[in-house]
Amino acid sequence: MASQTFKVPSSEVPGYSAIYRNSLFKDGTQGSELSHITTAYELFQHHLAIAPKTEFMGTRRFDPADGFLDEYEWLTTSEIAELVEDFGSGLEHVFAKYAADAKGHGTQQPLGMYANNRYEWFVAEFGAFRSRRYTVGICDAVEIQAAEYTINHSELRVIACSIDKIPRMLDRMAGTPSVRVIISMDPLNCSRPNHLTQAFCAETAGPSLRKRAAALGITLLDMDEVLEMGRATPTVAQPPAPSDICVMCYTSGTTGVMKGVLLTHDGMINASRSSHFSFRYTDTTYLSVTLLAHSMDRYVVYMLMYGGVRIGFGTGDRTRIVEDIQVLRPTVMVGFPRLLVAVYERMAAATIRADGMTGVLSRIAYQCKRQRLAATGELHHPLWDRVLFSKLAAQLGGRIKAVMTGAADLKPEVIDFFRAALSCDVVQGYGQTETSAAGTIQRLGDYTSGHIGVPNAGSDIRLRSMPDAGYLVTDLPCPRGELMIRSRSLFAGYFNDPEKTQATMDGEWLATGDVVQINATGTLSFISRTKNLVKNNLGYCISAERLDRIYAQHPMIQSLLVDGHQDYNKIVAVIVPEPTEFTPWARSVANMPDASFEELCAKPEVAKELAEVLRIYSASVGLSVYEQLGAIYIEPVPFTERRHLFTSLLKFKRTAAIVHYDVQLKKLYKEVGGLI
Template sequence: MQTFKVPSSEVPGYSAIYRNSLFKDGTHGGEFAHITTAYELFQHHLAIAPKSEFLGTRQFNPADGSFGAYEWLTTTDAAEYVEDFGSGLDHVFAKYAPDAKGYGTQQPLGMYANNRYEWSLAEFSAIRSRRYTVGICDSVNVGSADYIINHAEISVVVCSIDKIPRMFDRMSITPSLRVIICMDRLDCSRINSVTQAFCAESAGMLRKRAVELGITLLDMDEVLEMGRATPTPACPPTPSDICTMCYTSGTTGEQKGVLLTHQGLIHGSRSCHLSLRLSDTTHLSLIPLAHCMDRYATYTFMYGGVRVGYANGDRALIADDIQALRPTVLVGFPLLLNGIYESMSKATIGAKGVTGALSRMAYRSKKKRLASTGNLSHGLWDRVLFNKVAAKLGGRLKTIISGAMSLNPEVINFFRAALSCNVVQGYGQTETGAAGTIQRLDDFTSGHIGVPNPGNDIRLRSKPDFGYLVTDSPCPRGELMIRTKSVFAEYLGEPEKTRDTMDGEWLATGDIVQINTTGTISFISRAKHHVKINNSCWVSPERLENIYVQHPLVQSLFVDGHDDYNKVVAIVVPDSAEFVPWARTVASSTAASLEELCTNATVVQELTKSLRIYSASVGLSVDEQLGAIYIEPMPFRERNSGMYTSLLKLKRREASKFYAEQLKKLYTEVGGLFVASSL
């Protein structure tokens, strides 16, 4: 058993309390007890790795727009920068935003940019003077950045130069904004991928417009000089102080500002370090820093020493960033990892001829060896084949950590075999500072999200309306509840929503899970994403998506249901490499395009039939079979990026609105009048 079941802890409607089996008392023990804030964690990293490479960015060649090797700041360099810039921030707030509001006696510092080392330096500088950061993200919807600035009452923003014109244009609706600090030199003397669109003249126009708008516009170098000229004493935070405020992704409604304390983030990162115990880690920062997951990962790795290399901001060049950095750990989310898997598997186990046959033989051999011995390496097959595959991701990967959603077990098994590295899944929410559960490194199974992090208690709450009960046998099922010091302080300005999220001292996650016989936890679905179809049966579209996406002809899909109908329907994006040759055979047309095949009635009918046969083979009920489908030739993100959060999670409400016409036709096929989905 990987979890410890606390004796006699069951109460009606709730399961027993479960803890990490290695930390049965529900605490961390005494290790790293002296670290209680992110400021102290930074000092710890400075003490253990003062001269080591810490924060890295890739050289940029403006002549051809290419990126070169990583250049590094040592931890000592970063510490000096933090002291100087932190002092400069003290002067900026005192001189230009003396009336800045905030939470309690603390002031917020807005952060508005893609991932880069200046983001992290500015955050540690804010922490050094007991301020907290607020990540500003404009990928959720058009007005998201404005909403965050207003809701958090931000007076000072640190941003990249490309964000400044937009903020100037929106000044009339963001009245709290007083100061903009540009991460890039305003004289454009340092060219990077962001500043290449600007010149000294256009930067000068920004200065002029700032004066006209009554905004103080500085760059980070100017703030550094303020701090160096007149240093101020550090004012370190306390454990109960706010470290950062992150906004929820918006998948289930309007964004909420989640206030996370130093105690919470340190508790979570410490517990994750005690689970993984990684040291001398090289980490690629690519998940948006406006959210907490990437920062949580960095904090976790800082206990044992870390080099953080920042992605260049172009998702299409992530593979190039990986090659340049050669990370030892990759923290990602399923959509990213699925993309890597698709590329690698097509070139190996999905290839034709000798390459495909040899790859499949090697893959089966390594999976069998791993299952019997727990050994990730294989002397023969690694030398002959898989070392070349691993080299495409730098050749040094030891661990892949996946969060946000469930990862297909086939993807996990492929990475373990092809890359000779372990893959672990974890679970967390913004409200838990990204901390919750994590899979053990010595566990090579799949299909679950691990066990409680050390120091975290979990239990389940029955959801009888959905058919999930803590008394289900052999596996209790219900809503996941978490009790931990990582739980957020509150939603800013929304006490009722804060109370609704808590059940006493327990956070109600809104996610349905089950406790497996091994003590691991398997994710089932979001409770808010359940729908009742008109035969009074509850189904989980999200769960169905995770199952149907494993069909070889499917790349991704959006399942929709409504209580006016007794069938669920789906928008299906096919895997073009598998789908096109199959569909051309079905349509008896060797030259038909992908778009033509997607609208071919016979192809739609046969794919629907194939998906129904598949659903029966994996044990889905009749109610969970797809009543009708629409085949979408273009991936969802390419068709409409607004349907995804910045963490690439599907926003169901937006998808339902975008495909309203297609859904109307599908529901007409299954019978009844169309009513817009309430998801």
């Protein structure tokens, strides 16, 4: 296969690899196509121009009598544009009257956004852009303290939020003294009932909340009131410049304290346009479920707006995501690995893992489709799609053309299954908040797995050697090192933190903190976070994340936490078994045919035998003696049931997990003490 990246000639310098670019954009730019769009506000105007009467944003109809959610109701781009104009004008009056002294970045003021994904978020956001304001997403999906931290750190005066957030804000107002105005996205008289307002009494919600807010010195309005202010006294739009801040997104906190990342309009547009050039989707239907408080979903929405898009918003209930998908029938699906794995587990259990004739036929069909795809590059199969896979695809609406994912590696078997079951492209990408969510992306038509694609259009990447960890740009056959990115999509800095900003940059290059390798095809494969590399007491460097991924390929492993320590030469792990594979095997080992899953997990002889099975497995996949597990603890409770071990983006927090399992890990290290 020809290389998918272009190696810039004579670009190597000591300690750094050559510079690599997307082979379709060898000059390092995105060309002149669509270059007239320079801000998110202009992108909205572009979408208005190409699809003024088209359904743009939709919400599921709610019946307050029985709490039933029905089909999607839609607003056209023109209707959204009218709301943006009126809200933008009204917002000017709100700031002028209640928060004229609001502080932000330079001369720009921030608007806080505190809600699940919904069309009112975009109305408020584009309304804020209309007067050069930027938005700050607030997230409490993991813990309420994160919301307080965001509000205080960004010094928010005005916050637009859903009605369910208002009581908790008022309860904790003493901890957020900067807030002066709260704008409810839902009518305070509950005149437009939805699944959030059903918890409030229409006769008392508004008066009660307003009274509480007034007692705290807070002005409480709803969006309808702000819209009416704008209609009554329209203002002249003051659109942003490309260099203005578009949004401030807070990092997910996987490695420490959250940081406020300042993303410019130029950066967000550069990122979204680069991905548009990779996919060029038109007339897309998209389900927005990835939290808008972070950069990923906004990046995808902006990417799709270039070609026209219908955006349906989920209910905000993760248990109803599949239902939302079935009702909306999206053509593009974006999800983080843990969400996609949950869908995969459900579908695989009913097909390729099923007992009896269903399982036999499903496995035959699956292998046939995989072989056909590998041999011909053809996603569809004339027999098995009709007999089996069209029914699976129907469970997700039956129209998906592509599944996109990032943030963490998705197991190859999950990728292959989705390609077979849905007859669609499945692509992985890489990005950070600091890169406006862009970085690398897998090409359509590339049906390989185990990598994160190639540089986005207009982005340069290179590697920096890490000699202490043993990753060098001179490694053969694949250069390895810390990933560096240079692009117009890079952040403008961390809010009020020039020291951390400077520490993150190497000249004009972002030091991502991630170790990758450049494959022969020009694609990149993720190895580890630099902060998760551990050197053992013999000087050998261990990549715990890499080992997590390798051991997780074993059929008896659902998930695990590999850990190494500088005082030991053996590594240990906390393992969550895959019940369907583990239980019958463990019953045989323990000679307990009726034992429960939990009982088996607690048996020392089962742990000892599983460690031996994994030792043999590790040798079969080429791991060194230092990468073999010295001892394991079997955890019957899935990591996913411990919410504090995950960020709001469902990223696994290794540091938090190590703290959580401190007692078990110490016992394991005591067990393996001594030299090999």
